[in-house]
Amino acid sequence: MVALDVLKKSLQKRPEGYVELRHHKRQTFNISAKDGKIDTLNSGAIEGACARVLINGSWGFASSTMLEEEKIDKMLKDAASLAKSSKSKKKRVVKLASLKPHVDRYETSMKKDPRKAGKEDLVSLVIDVDKAVRDFSKIIVSDTVTFNIVDDNLAFISSEGSEIHQRIVRCFGSVTVVAREKGNIASAYESIGEQSGLEVLEKTPLMNVGLTAAERASKLVSAKVAPAGYYHVILENRIVGLLAHEAVGHCSEADLVFGGSFLANKIGERVASEKVTLVDDGVFPNGFGTMKYDDEGVPTQKTVIIEKGVCKSFLHSRETAQHFGVNPTGNARAWNFEFDPIIRMRNTYIEAGDYTLEELAEDIKEGFFLKGGLGGQADFNGEFMFGTQEAIRIKNGEFAESMRGVTISGNAFEVLKNVDAIGKDFIMRVGLCGKEQINYVGMGGASLRTKVLMGGAK
C-alpha cells in the first residue's frame, strides 16, 4: 500500500478533533568538487509522515519514517494523546481561522525536469567550473563547487476534507574560493538557484558566479578590512534581500509581532521611507520559497508588508490569523515531516526603483558599496545584522578601492527611513533561514542606498 493510502485509511477511522496528516518524500542529489577532485556524488531519499492533531484547543504532533499501517495508526494516536495530556499545562486555547478545504495539485513549472536528465553532464559541469576557478589566478589555493537538486513530494490531507499534492523542485549551486598570498588569506562565496528544473543553469550559469567568487577572493587577499563607523552605503542587489528578510521580514511574522516586535501595533503607520514597498510573496514565479499551498493547506498569496512606507500586513498562520482577526496569509511552513508548521517567510523582497548604480553613488561623499552576503539575524527590538564580503569605497560619488567586507547592523526603523533611492536592477536569490527549524526562502530586491553601522577596523 502506498503511504498516502495508509494515511487516508488512518484518517477514515475518524480520530478525535481536527487532524492534519502530511506525507513527505524528499529526493536529493548532491555533487561537489573540491580542489580538482570529485568529493561527493550523493543520491538518496528521505520519506516520512506526520500527524498534527488539535483537541480542545491543544496541539499534539508525532512523526515517523516507518509507514506501515500500524505505525501510522500509532503515530496518530501518539499525537492525540500528547494533545490531551498537555492540555492542562497550556494556558492558551488554540482556535483556527476557518478555511475552505482544497483538493488540488501543484508542480513546479520546469523546462528540464532533473528526474529525466542524466547526471553525467552535471559531473562535467562541476569539474569545469572547479577548473576555471582554480585557473583564474595562481593565488587561488582551494575551491569547492557544489550543485544540488532537492525534489520534494508533499501530500496534505485533513479532517476538514483537504487533499493537496505538491511537487516542488529546487536546483541550486555554490562556489567557495580561498586565495592566499604572503601570509594573507581571503575567501569568497557566491550561489545560484531557484525553484525550477535544470534550466536554472542556463539562466544563471554556475561558471559566472564561480568567476565572481574567484575574482573577489583574489582581489581581497591583499585588501584591508573596511573601517568601522556609521556610513552611507549602497547595498548591492544581491544582498538587499537580506535587508528585506532580516530587518523587516522577521518582525512582521505574527508570532514575533505577538511578542512585541518593532512592527507590533504599527498597521497603518509609516515605518519606512515612501520609496520602500516590501513584499513577502508566496506565488513569485520560480521563487525558492514559492508554494501553491502552505503546510496548513492554506493557499499562498502575495502579501504586502510595507506599501510606500506604510505598514500594511503581517504574516500569518491559521492560528495567528484567528487571533488577529484577519485571513491567513499562507505563511505556515514546515522544513519536513518532522516538524509542525510555523510562521515563515516565502520570497521576501523590496520592489525596484529607477536609479542606476552610478546615480546611487552620485550623492555619496564618503561611503561604501557593499557586495556579497553572509549570515544574518534579527532581534525583537528591530536591531538586525548581516555580513558582507566586499566593501568598495565611494569617494565623492566615484567608486574607489576594494576592502574586506564586514558585518553591518542597524535599527530596522532607521535604516528603512534612510532609504532614499532604489535601483532598477531587481534580482531574486536563494536563501536558507533558520528559525527553530530551517527552510528555503527567496530574498530579493534592487541595489539601494541607506545608512548603516559598519563593524570594521580602526
Added chain:
Amino acid sequence: MSLLNFAELAVKTCQKLGADETEAFIQSQQIVEVVLERAEIQNERFKTQSGVGIRVIKDKKLGFAFASKLSKESIEETCKVAISLAKASVPNPEWVSLPSKERLPKTPEGIFDPEIANISGDEMLNLVINAYDAAKGYDKRVDIDDGKFSAILNEIVVANSHEVEAQEKTTRIEGYLVCVAKEHGETSSMAYEYDVSTILKEFLPEKIGRSAAEKALSSLHPKTVESFTGKVILDSDPASFILFYPVISSVNADNVQRGRSLWAGKIGEKVAASKLTVFDDGLMPRGVGSLNFDFEGIPRQKTPIITRGKLEGFIHNSYTANKEGRKSTGNAYRESYNMLPTVAASNFVINTGKKRLDELIAEVDKGMIVRRFSGNVRPESGEFSGIAKQASYIENGQIKHALRETMISGNAFQALKDIIDIGCEIRPTEIRAYTPSILVDNIQIISKQ
C-alpha cells in the same frame, strides 16, 4: 532485523555487486520535543526516525547513497544506487582505503542515560514548565518569547568491508529559552539561554529560566558609549564562536591540506597566549560529543591541540590521515546518516583558568562584557564583526550600564595572542567547544558616536 544486521547486509550486498570497499552508517533516533511559541507551550512532538548511508569505492571512485527506509529491499536498492554513482564518478588518485578494524576503548562514562531514553511526554512538559516558571517568577518585567526542549535517544552503527563493526547508544537532553524584558514601553534585546547534558539529573531547566530572565533584565535601559579599543570579556558562547570556531577550522586537517588554514606548517609555534591550553577529547566522561568510536568506526581519543599557547596538532579522519600516511585521530563526523563523513571536533575542551566572572570584571579598567554575539566570523582569516548583545560597559572594574547599538570587531588569531585571562567555569556550546569566559585585549568597540 537489528540495525547491525542491516549494516552488514549493505556491506555484503555492495561487495557482491562489485565494490572494492563498502561502509554502512546507520542512525536511529527517538525524540520527545516541546516547543514554546508566543510565550506559551505551543506543541509537543514525538519523532521516530532512522536511515542508512552507504559509501562505496570502486577503482578509487566514490559513490554515496542513503535512504530513510530500513528494509531488505530498500537497502539492496540503495546499494545499487551507490554503486552506479561510483561508476559515474571520477577517480580520486589520493584515495587509500576505508579504515581497518581496531580495538575500541571503553565506552566513556555517562553518555547513555536510561532516564532520558525512556522519558515520557509528561515528564518532558514538567521540565519545560520548571524553566518557564523560573523565568516568569524571576521578575514581572520578563516575558518568554520562544524556546524548545528536546530529549534525544540516538543509536549509531558503523560497519565496513574491513571488518569494522561498532554500535552504541547515546542520550542527550537540551533546551533553550528566549526571553525579553519590557518596561515603560521599552523592549530589551532577545536574551538566549540554554543547557545541554547527556544525563537527566545534570540538566537544569530552572537555571535556564533564571539565567535567560536575568540576561534580558540586564539589557534593559541601554546607553551608547563612544567607539574605543579595549578589553572585552567574552562569555562562553561568544568566546566559542569568535575564538574557537576559527581554531577548530584551522586545526581541521582537511583545511590544512587544502591550503585553507593559516596554521599549516606551524606545529610547535606559538599561536596564542601562554594561558591557553586546548585539546580535543572524544572520550570525555559525559561529553556531548563523546563515544568510544568516531563515525567511521575507529577509536576516538584525546588529542592535544594547543599547549600553553603552542600549536600541538591537527585533527584527522581516515581520509586526511591516509593522505599523510599517519593514524587518524578519530575525528570523523557526520551531521546525519545522509551525509559523508567530514573532519570535526568531538569535545573541544579549553582548559579553565582560576578567575570567577566577577574577578574578570574587576580586571577591566575600560571595556565591556559580551554575553551574546550576533555577527559573522570568517574561519580562514579570523576576521570577526557583529553586534554585542546582552553587553554591558565596564569602567574601573565595575559594570556601569547595558549597551545599545554597539558592535565589536577584530581578528580571532590576534585575539588568541591578546588573551589576558581565562574564567574558571566551562560549558559546552553549539560547536561542541567546552568554553570558559575569556578576557581579551585590543578589541574594537564601535558605536555611532
